[in-house]
Amino acid sequence: MARLSVDIGGTFTDLVLDADTGRRTRKILTTVRAPEEAVLAGTRLLLAEAGLSFAGIDTFVHGTTLATNAIIERKGARTALIATDGFRDVIEIADEGRFDQYDVFIERPRPLVPRRLRFTVPERIDVEGRIRVALDEAALRAVAARLRAEKVEAVAVAFLHAYRNGAHERRAREILAEECPEIAVTLASEAAPEIREYERSSTAIANAYVQPLMAGYLGRLAEAFAREGSRAPIHLMTSGGSLASLETARRFPIRLVESGPAGGAILAAHVAAERGLDKVLSFDMGGTTAKICMIEHATPLTSRSFEVDRAARFLKGSGLPVRIPVIEMVEIGAGGGSLARLDALRRITVGPDSAGSEPGPACYGRGGTVPTVTDADLVLGRIDPDRFAGGSIPLSPAAASAAVEATIGGPLSLAPAVAAYGISEIVDENMANAARVHAVERGLVAADRVLVAFGGAAPLHAARLAEKLGIRRVVIPPDAGVGSAVGFLRAPAAYELVRSRYMRLDRFDLAEANALLAEMSREARALVASAAGGQTLAERRLCFMRYLGQGHEISITLPDRDLADHDPAELRARFEAEYDRQFERHIPGAALEVLSWAVRVGTADAAAARVPDVAPQAGPAPIGRRAVVLDDRATPVDVAVYARADFAPGGTVNGPALVVEQGTSTFVTAAFRVSLDGGGALVLERDEEGERA
Numbered sequence: 001m002a003r004l005s006v007d008i009g010g011t012f013t014d015l016v017l018d019a020d021t022g023r024r025t026r027k028i029l030t031t032v033r034a035p036e037e038a039v040l041a042g043t044r045l046l047l048a049e050a051g052l053s054f055a056g057i058d059t060f061v062h063g064t065t066l067a068t069n070a071i072i073e074r075k076g077a078r079t080a081l082i083a084t085d086g087f088r089d090v091i092e093i094a095d096e097g098r099f100d101q102y103d104v105f106i107e108r109p110r111p112l113v114p115r116r117l118r119f120t121v122p123e124r125i126d127v128e129g130r131i132r133v134a135l136d137e138a139a140l141r142a143v144a145a146r147l148r149a150e151k152v153e154a155v156a157v158a159f160l161h162a163y164r165n166g167a168h169e170r171r172a173r174e175i176l177a178e179e180c181p182e183i184a185v186t187l188a189s190e191a192a193p194e195i196r197e198y199e200r201s202s203t204a205i206a207n208a209y210v211q212p213l214m215a216g217y218l219g220r221l222a223e224a225f226a227r228e229g230s231r232a233p234i235h236l237m238t239s240g241g242s243l244a245s246l247e248t249a250r251r252f253p254i255r256l257v258e259s260g261p262a263g264g265a266i267l268a269a270h271v272a273a274e275r276g277l278d279k280v281l282s283f284d285m286g287g288t289t290a291k292i293c294m295i296e297h298a299t300p301l302t303s304r305s306f307e308v309d310r311a312a313r314f315l316k317g318s319g320l321p322v323r324i325p326v327i328e329m330v331e332i333g334a335g336g337g338s339l340a341r342l343d344a345l346r347r348i349t350v351g352p353d354s355a356g357s358e359p360g361p362a363c364y365g366r367g368g369t370v371p372t373v374t375d376a377d378l379v380l381g382r383i384d385p386d387r388f389a390g391g392s393i394p395l396s397p398a399a400a401s402a403a404v405e406a407t408i409g410g411p412l413s414l415a416p417a418v419a420a421y422g423i424s425e426i427v428d429e430n431m432a433n434a435a436r437v438h439a440v441e442r443g444l445v446a447a448d449r450v451l452v453a454f455g456g457a458a459p460l461h462a463a464r465l466a467e468k469l470g471i472r473r474v475v476i477p478p479d480a481g482v483g484s485a486v487g488f489l490r491a492p493a494a495y496e497l498v499r500s501r502y503m504r505l506d507r508f509d510l511a512e513a514n515a516l517l518a519e520m521s522r523e524a525r526a527l528v529a530s531a532a533g534g535q536t537l538a539e540r541r542l543c544f545m546r547y548l549g550q551g552h553e554i555s556i557t558l559p560d561r562d563l564a565d566h567d568p569a570e571l572r573a574r575f576e577a578e579y580d581r582q583f584e585r586h587i588p589g590a591a592l593e594v595l596s597w598a599v600r601v602g603t604a605d606a607a608a609a610r611v612p613d614v615a616p617q618a619g620p621a622p623i624g625r626r627a628v629v630l631d632d633r634a635t636p637v638d639v640a641v642y643a644r645a646d647f648a649p650g651g652t653v654n655g656p657a658l659v660v661e662q663g664t665s666t667f668v669t670a671a672f673r674v675s676l677d678g679g680g681a682l683v684l685e686r687d688e689e690g691e692r693a
Contacts, residue, residue, distance in 0.1 A: 005488035008064040011287025014482035029357040054228035063237035063259035076209035077153035099317035129165035144179035156204040158188035207254035214253035240325035242494030245530035267487030273298035273608035285458035293329035336457040362403035375400035379420035381628035390662035432468040454483025459666035474684035481663020493531035494602020524601040548591035611679035619653035620646035647676035
């Protein structure tokens with residue numbers, strides 16, 4: 001049995017091959033213009049090491065940030081919107097809110113569809129799904145002619161109340177297929193069949209915007225693997241932490257926007273389950289971004305909405321909303337490739353832009369001149385230039401030092417080591433601030449959590465991040481450098497559908513509710529069947545309820561069967577209990593309403609075996625020593641370097657220290673000691689006396 005997983009990031013493409021002969025990993029630079037080239041090159045290397053061919057791959061799981069990057073960088077298809085007459089500017093009006101009430105120069109994210117490519121046609125369906133005005137097919141054909149003239153590549157169709165009755169949208173797709181078959185069409189009633197016109201339209205537009213790009217890439221990838229002799233189906237990681245088939249991913253690529261980070265959250269949840277950790281903060285730092293996620297009782301916190309391309313890093317409402325199941329996390333431009341500069345006030349700033357893989361950090365020797373976090377870590381002595389990415393990418397300390405000196409050190413009259421320490425502190429504080437904000441938004445405390453760190457850069461910064469957050473324990477799982485790709489192999493195959501259907505609890509229509517849930521169950525099972533193979537499927541049902549007239553809902557679990565006469569009373573009891581948990585009190589006897597329903601069908605999560613306890617023992621002998629800058633005094637200190645592979649379970653050494661492995665390095669500050677637990681994870685624990693803000 002050979003299982004391959006691949007995670008394409010903005011800087012690196014991470015690969016994991018789990019075979020009968022053991023696990024092999026590889027990090028190679030992402031080939032931006034044709035991402036499948038890096039996937040193929042890395043797969044060939046891993047298969048050669050394992051003595052296998054492409055035909056020997058049994059499972060292929062893939063995640064990528066290509067859809068997210070296309071939206072952020074505005075490199076998607078030329079996209080148009082067709083809306084109901086009178087609703088041309090729904091994505092401009094949005095929800096009429098301001099994410100910063102007091103900013104007179106507020107800048108909203110630029111819409112994916114400019115106004116000249118937004119069209120309307122006469123039609124109207126009411127909130128009950130009744131047709132009030134028939135679709136004007138002649139007007140739609142005239143719009144199709146405009147689409148051809150404008151060389152549009154993709155179109156989103158978002159009619160009013162189509163979530164209740166999608167007949168007009170489906171007919172529009174038929175007409176567009178006749179008039180301009182080369183244009184990809186997304187229906188809002190399929191991409192996001194929920195209430196709230198702005199969010200539904202935004203989701204459909206985003207799906208249309210990335211569909212040609214993702215369909216082309218996935219098609220090329222499938223063809224390339226087939227040419228190499230692979231017969232394994234390709235499964236895609238979704239933003240919700242589950243696997244979808246290639247066909248589903250082509251149809252709804254918007255569900256892939258956070259696929260890479262979702263794999264990391266799945267890994268962190270598995271690490272938590274193995275060690276019995278109830279409160280975990282997942283920290284994933286790669287080459288381009290850092291992702292932070294809260295894990296409760298070995299389950300990542302989830303949401304039904306997500307914002308892409310936020311204009312303001314920490315402010316809700318400043319991005320483009322998409323309504324998809326997603327693992328809830330905060331993502332900021334703080335990776336190894338994040339660029340460091342001085343702002344107008346001569347302060348060091350880091351990110352959110354990144355050097356990526358082309359040209360990459362200055363130390364890569366590929367043309368980069370602006371210093372990055374990786375350059376700073378190299379100047380500080382935290383990275384061994386001969387062991388970076390398993391030795392596959394040679395680094396130049398001289399080039400890193402020159403870049404730091406030219407951009408930061410020289411203008412501020414600082415030595416390169418002091419300037420590099422400033423870069424490192426700024427990026428660590430950016431990540432700590434993001435973690436604090438994310439925790440506060442959920443009513444949680446970051447300091448009482450265990451930090452699970454993975455990704456190529458996270459183990460280098462985890463100890464200092466933990467110090468800033470007051471966290472006393474850090475876990476670095478095996479193969480942390482390719483953590484998201486490892487997480488892909490633990491994800492279940494699943495698909496979740498959400499549909500809006502208004503219903504008051506005191507006028508509950510059992511027949512309509514059961515018919516809707518049964519229809520959703522059939523559709524979800526059809527969409528997940530390919531990814532699930534022959535595995536047994538389980539079903540989870542939810543509804544989203546609120547007090548009559550409230551603005552937002554809370555989710556309530558439904559029984560996994562047809563609803564019966566006694567269930568409305570049970571739903572009230574469950575709603576009031578959940579309302580008490582979130583808001584401390586409920587309103588007895590107040591009218592309740594259901595707005596939306598959800599059905600999730602998928603394979604069961606694999607049970608995690610508990611990691612055995614191990615007795616402490618002396619750690620391994622160091623394999624060398626390095627001069628490392630530990631604080632703002634910038635005086636290098638001779639630090640022991642250990643090979644992770646040399647640690648036996650229970651083996652413990654004190655910081656400061658460096659622990660090196662193929663995909664990353666772990667920097668242990670003086671405040672921590674590090675040991676290897678029974679599951680092969682490095683565990684950093686803070687000494688009581690080792691306190692530093």
